[in-house]
Amino acid sequence: MPAPTYWDYLHLPELLHCQGGLDGSPSPDELHFIIVHQTYELWFKLVLTQLRLARDHLAAPHLPEERVPFVVHHLGRVNAILRLCVDQFAVMETLPPQDFLEFRDKLTPSSGFQSFQLREVEMLLGLTMERRIKYAGTDPIEHIRSQATTDSGRAVVAQLEATMAETSLRDALISWLGRTPIMGSSPGTEGDEAVVNAFLAAYLARVEAHQREGGEQLVKVLGGTDADKIHARVEMALGGVRGFLLPDGAEERRARAALLFIESYRHLPLLAWPRLLLDTVVELEEQMVLFRHRHARMVERTIGRRVGSGGSSGVEYLDQTTSYRIFPELWNVRSCLLPRERLPELTGEGRYAFA
Numbered sequence: 001m002p003a004p005t006y007w008d009y010l011h012l013p014e015l016l017h018c019q020g021g022l023d024g025s026p027s028p029d030e031l032h033f034i035i036v037h038q039t040y041e042l043w044f045k046l047v048l049t050q051l052r053l054a055r056d057h058l059a060a061p062h063l064p065e066e067r068v069p070f071v072v073h074h075l076g077r078v079n080a081i082l083r084l085c086v087d088q089f090a091v092m093e094t095l096p097p098q099d100f101l102e103f104r105d106k107l108t109p110s111s112g113f114q115s116f117q118l119r120e121v122e123m124l125l126g127l128t129m130e131r132r133i134k135y136a137g138t139d140p141i142e143h144i145r146s147q148a149t150t151d152s153g154r155a156v157v158a159q160l161e162a163t164m165a166e167t168s169l170r171d172a173l174i175s176w177l178g179r180t181p182i183m184g185s186s187p188g189t190e191g192d193e194a195v196v197n198a199f200l201a202a203y204l205a206r207v208e209a210h211q212r213e214g215g216e217q218l219v220k221v222l223g224g225t226d227a228d229k230i231h232a233r234v235e236m237a238l239g240g241v242r243g244f245l246l247p248d249g250a251e252e253r254r255a256r257a258a259l260l261f262i263e264s265y266r267h268l269p270l271l272a273w274p275r276l277l278l279d280t281v282v283e284l285e286e287q288m289v290l291f292r293h294r295h296a297r298m299v300e301r302t303i304g305r306r307v308g309s310g311g312s313s314g315v316e317y318l319d320q321t322t323s324y325r326i327f328p329e330l331w332n333v334r335s336c337l338l339p340r341e342r343l344p345e346l347t348g349e350g351r352y353a354f355a
């Protein structure tokens with residue numbers, strides 16, 4: 001067998017022959033357009049692999065402490081790729097608006113809207129069909145289905161449906177949070193619900209006192225102006241805190257209590273990695289929002305406010321998608337946190353020490 005070569009190992013001859021576009025002879029600007037898109041799709045492929053690896057660890061019925069760093073590792077790689085993807089729009093922006101118009105019409109109605117891999121990323125993260133923003137009444141997945149009239153299209157739809165049936169990172173994360181010991185108590189053990197409720201009640205009382213004190217201080221330094229408005233704002237924020245910490249469902253309540261517990265007592269040795277894991281997920285969501293936002297600004301710079309080649313309202317639709325939050329709990333918990341010296345007294349501390 002001949003020695004392996006760089007070009008055969010990477011299948012470069014095949015890879016470098018996939019930039020022909022629709023007619024096999026793209027202009028230099030169109031070649032630029034194609035290559036930028038293709039590199040994104042390669043990154044999306046890697047993102048999907050890493051998300052599945054992270055999800056598989058988290059979805060296991062038991063996640064040993066020593067495996068949490070692997071989840072952080074895979075998600076950290078996703079974040080590094082997404083940061084690059086955000087920056088990469090600068091390369092796309094070297095295409096002047098008028099030069100794009102030279103070949104834009106022949107692409108219609110194809111669009112990044114049909115990027116099935118980005119849809120898979122969204123599904124694997126946990127964006128549900130109900131929460132998707134529709135454009136002109138069309139759901140993005142339905143849109144792909146309606147356009148999938150060839151063999152390649154049918155393969156794309158099959159791939160999307162298989163991904164849709166997988167456990168999402170969100171579901172795996174919430175179920176892992178639900179299993180986290182709180183104040184030394186694990187789910188399924190006697191008195192666990194009472195421990196969780198007592199922790200939440202003690203925490204809530206302290207948050208109320210802390211945030212009301214903060215409001216009073218603000219009124220004082222502002223010289224008493226707008227006191228009523230500030231008090232009303234504090235009470236409204238506290239209403240949000242109560243709604244978040246005391247949801248009706250017991251499972252939801254336990255998962256949120258775990259989130260609060262991990263964020264609050266992160267100095268405990270066994271909570272250090274879980275807290276890092278949560279932060280990595282927050283960063284992932286932040287990068288997704290930045291990606292959507294950066295794409296929308298690049299689009300606005302290139303085509304202005306015209307209708308998208310896929311038929312959406314263009315920038316207006318894209319800006320709406322920046323409101324997606326797949327992990328709202330991880331953001332909401334930040335409104336509830338207390339400084340360390342005001343935390344409820346810890347019980348069961350020994351459970352969180354190194355063995």
Ligand code: HEM
Nearest residue numbers: 037040111112113115118299302308309310311312314321
């Ligand atoms: C000149 C360059 C580009 C323009 C003018 C553009 C424009 C648009 C527009 C208007 C949409 C909304 C759907 C529609 O009506 O077509 C869209 C969606 C999308 N584009 Fe681009 N795009 C460009 C480059 C890119 C690149 C480089 C990527 C990289 C992957 C990308 C990925 C996407 C994705 C994933 C969507 C779907 C967003 C969603 O529905 O959440 N686009 N694009």
